[in-house]
Amino acid sequence: MADEKKDASGRWSLDSLPDLSGRTAVVTGANSGIGFVTAEALARAGARVVLAVRDEERGKAAAGRISGATEVRRLDLADLASVREFAAGWDGPLDLLINNAGVMMLPRQRTRDGFEMQFGTNHLGHFALTNLLLPHVTDRVVTVASGAHRWPGAAIHFDDLDFANGYNPQRAYAQSKLANLLFTLELQRRLTEAGSPVRAVAAHPGWAATNLQSHAGNPVARLLMQLGNRLFAQSDRAGALPTLYAAVEDVPGAAYVGPDGFAEMRGAPTLVGRTRAASDAGVARRLWDVSEELTGVRFSVGAGSVSGGGGSGRG
Template sequence: MTLITSDFGFTSTAEEVTAGIDLRGKKAIVTGASSGIGIETARVLAMRGADVTLAVRNLAAGTGIAEDIRSTTGSTTVRAAELDVSDLWSVREFVSKWTGPLDLLINNAGVMATPEERTAEGFELQFATNYLGHFALAVGLRPALAAAGGARVVTVSSSGHLLSPVVFDDINFRFRQYDPLAAYGQSKTAAVLFGVAASSRWAADGITVNSVMPGAISTGLQKHTGGLKTPPEGRKSIEQGAATTLFVATSPLLEGIGGRYFEDNNEAVTVYDGNGWLSGVAFYALDPVNADRLWETALPLITAS
């Protein structure tokens, strides 16, 4: 399999990777669009003409951000809607209110290295937020994605997935000691595996699903880790951090391509030995057997809860 490469790289910005892309007539959803790279992702989508829904936990904050985006881009098709991806009831409510086709689903919301906590349904919080809720959202919106023809789903993962595979026998840390970074790594591996499984299952609908590593960006995401630990030369701005998401969501190079993982606006190489929290995509995160097992594990969880 040939890796997809582009002329963009580490320093490219969201506006640069979407230059010349016309998204007029396209509908997009961005989860977690009330902070960090989510705001920039939504702003640039609106700038390029998309009809954008900011799916946010705090509706008041999201409404204010939507107003700011409208005023700075001139777009009249930006709005906020309430969604908490850690709450499957909230996901179902959001899906039930969606009408019409959906061209772009950006699974951007996330948490990192949180203290041990379970959702109302009993799921470990990071797994529920970073993977399970977005899985339920995409499954629920599949008819809308299929209706669009050529829809794309982009899930924000992390190089943190290199810290842990999905531990199928104890996903919710019922038996093993809870480790915030291991739980984070597992949830981000799950996000990559979703793209592998969904792309094979939904290809006939013209839906592609990929995952991205946005880079090290100083945002509220690091509030439980004492701030960003990456050296300054390895950090990205918000504008650079949103670039890979938008590259994968809009580039003609990705037409019909799914089940892959991108960093710095290029497809990542597969790594087979642990390298801590550096670069590349772990072999276990692209394994179709793991992807199928996770899908079959998760599907009853979102339908029974």
């Protein structure tokens, strides 16, 4: 896209977005936090923005606070039937797909299809949504990951993806965020192999003060994160910058964008690194194969050739 525009301090900001008139974007989880800021900024820059949200009333309230062209559509990433319904209702080109929605460190729960809630929502829901919409995507897919992929012990537990043999909310969240990066890596490989111009990129907000942390199941962890929000976190507006940068700047496929400050907790958006585990092409391919099996959704970039059969689902 256009050359970077920076604010008076020389840093990339919400005012750095180019003119997005004529472009269409879908932002999942756009009714609050980073998702709302992302949708608001894209709409202000001229894009038509679809707020893909689980609660339509909250989505409509959010859209009412945005100046620009918006639309609200229901999407529950914890329900593959809802994901298929959303994708089936899509018509026309889609320039930007922003996979932003997520849940964090919940007590043990399952999705409607029987998957562990964090893996099912953060990874499998977006995996299915992306592949079902991919024949419409013209520019890029941005998936919001997290520094949690660096947590000790973060791994894809192929022998127990649902943590049936001992649930740990932190390990389950770290697995889902590592999955986001591996998904981006393998999606880009497949797009390149298919000769598609679409780019798959990832971003993380650093430590941003949003309501995501307030939903942690452990009250002690919730209290510590709320305290951390007050002491260390940047605003949700600053936290959205890496996502927006990844969406509009000329970054390479499979790039990862995060804050440039200490420990990537805050700062201006820049290209950042990832762990060896998040760069493992073999694990990325295996995760993709497993995800296709679990969701029943296959990779396809050809218009009209989307596969969306029934997923396996587990009770």
